[in-house]
Amino acid sequence: MMERRLWREGSLGVAGKVWQTNWFFVLLILCLAAVGYVALYSAAGGSPEPYAQKQLVRFCIGLVIMVAIAMTDIRIISRYSWWLYALGIVLLLVVAKFGHVGKGAQRWIAIGGFQLQPSELMKIFLALALGRWFQKASYEQVGRITFLAVPVLAILLPVGLILKEPNLGTAVITGTIGTAILVAAGVRWWKFVIVIAAFGAALPVAYHHLHDYQRQRILTFMHPERDPLGTGYNILQSKIALGSGGMWGRGFLNGSQSNLDFLPEKQTDFIFDLIAEQFGLVGSLCVLGLLLLIVLGSMLIALRCRHQFGRLVALGISVDLFLYVFVNIAMVMGAIPVGGVPLPLISYGGSVLITAMIAFGILMSVHVHRDVEFPESDH
Template sequence: MTVFERRLLTQDRGSGLLGKLWQVPWLFVLVLCGVAAVGYVALYSAGGGAAEPYAGRHAIRFGFGLVMMLSIAMIDIRIIARLSWAGYAVGLGLLVLVALHGEVGKGAQRWINLGPLQLQPSELMKILLVLALAHWFHRASWERVGNLFFLVPPLLAVLLPVGLILKQPNLGTGLITLMIGGAVFWAAGVRWWKFALIIGAAAAIAPVAYDHLHDYQRARINVFLDPESDPLGSGYNIIQSKIALGSGGLWGKGFLQGTQGHLNFLPEKQTDFIFTMLSEEFGLVGALVTLGLLFLVVMFALVVALRSRHQYGRLVAIGLGVNYFLYVFVNVGMVTGSIPVGGVPLPLISHGGSAMLTSMVGFGLLMSVFVHRNVEFAAARD
């Protein structure tokens, strides 16, 4: 046996590049490939039975994202922790840049044009916020978390990006960012009565906030309550979506046979309403299989949180898991008429570069937590 072989057999599986690759949860990678494959099939259909203009780009982006995800997974989670607030500052700067010089589309200023990619910083900010909050709380003792003054900086860290996102305007992403921040606060041990106070205050100002919404945002809420009030205007999207969902039945109409999608009754079939198109062509069974794959992704995040021996990893895993869950919950709830339409894509399935990029970055961070779940962090602060 060579010296190299002896060293390979005796070294800690968690150290070194080969050891880290051994630790990668390849079954989770396979699940992600399954979700992306569902997206490819749906986008192939949305393109009229052709790889272009959606499915081919989706596959290329996912391939690039896989390399990026595995590269991030190899980075020591303690290095990522040290860079958490620097990343947050970059994300905040990008949101400010969007407000000043962002690309305008569909009445909103949300994107930065990077040549072949239009980056939506609000999507990236959700992940960077999780890292920053996890770094703030990971060495805080139970008593310190109960101190109101200790909670002021992380609360401001949540409200600053939320305010900039709402200004774009992007109500859906702003509310999701707020909920992700709340999830990390809760996981860190913030007392329940503080959440009760905030929720009570939010409920009290909701009528005033409604009056200050943009006209299209109020229309979405009104249509959610009564879709038939404007069947050819604001209510058109959700009505067509429900027709497509119902017409799919148990087994669906068959691949490339969806009438609502292929006759262009279904709006934004390649992005916001991609789940509807899947359900029309593959029925309830296809929808449940898709949801099952997405559920496995969320469950992996919870498993990572439970197996991590350091608080930073637990908080990062919970925050990223909640982020992904809200993606799925809002998109599926939106197309089924359970919540107001909010323009949130279905990750790894909908067409879009920003959603794919940020999803794969998040999965890379999640895998880094898993690979480095046993590393030692500094002791808790008093």
């Protein structure tokens, strides 16, 4: 009882924070990173270069970042939430002006040899900003249109900037994270009905404003067999790789689709196909189970948190993780159009990995500081 009272007063030291850490959740993260290392080692034909070794170095850096954020008082993170949001917007504007163009999109900026994708960070910063806004909001305030104007604009601004890159997948995920936080904060359901109806009515117009490659992805999703050696090649090879693994798989380093380079982007977007081909349905389900445990663990952190800021931020991160997994798996199965959405900690990529570790660090901070009390004036 005395420990809990001191904890609420913010006087628990580093040792106490380490004791409060959810080490089972950390173990799940380490296991997922190990799966990613094995998959990337296989993607290079049985070599740590060029993917696995670099990913391991990035993960170790990310692990230090995660621990540092986990030990940071969640109230300090809350205090700088809108500053981080502003930083994210500035980075998106820098991308629009000076960003690196790759595969027809302008999404990255080079910082010291590292390719940073600000849209990934923006999703986390948006969750922090919205959590801060609704931190002490009353039920009456949440019901006012004027009070909701700021969070709605805070969602639309980054979504619009990400759409201009163009990056439709990340823009949709960012908007979904913001919407989920609004729902959890208590925004009335009928407001969402109006927005959804307006969005549905605008879809035909929006389709004609898509880029050519985006429309092509939708058409390929509907009829991949019409151009099996062109636009339909990726998804057809993906389905072949998924089915060729059978129940137990072809064995480590023995996947024909991946070894013979039939499988496209096997180290990034289609890495789950590589796992399915080599380890079969059983191995695929094990990886999915691990991902599910991490998503459920993050949701449990949100439910156990006693303050609104932590609950909403943890929920936003949970939704982000879930959408990453759902969109990537549905994409490689051909259930949705192909888009550049990787698997966290498994797919090769620095921005996604570091962003995931930052998100995990914030989740850990929410869990460690789940019982702290925010000052009444801190809004």
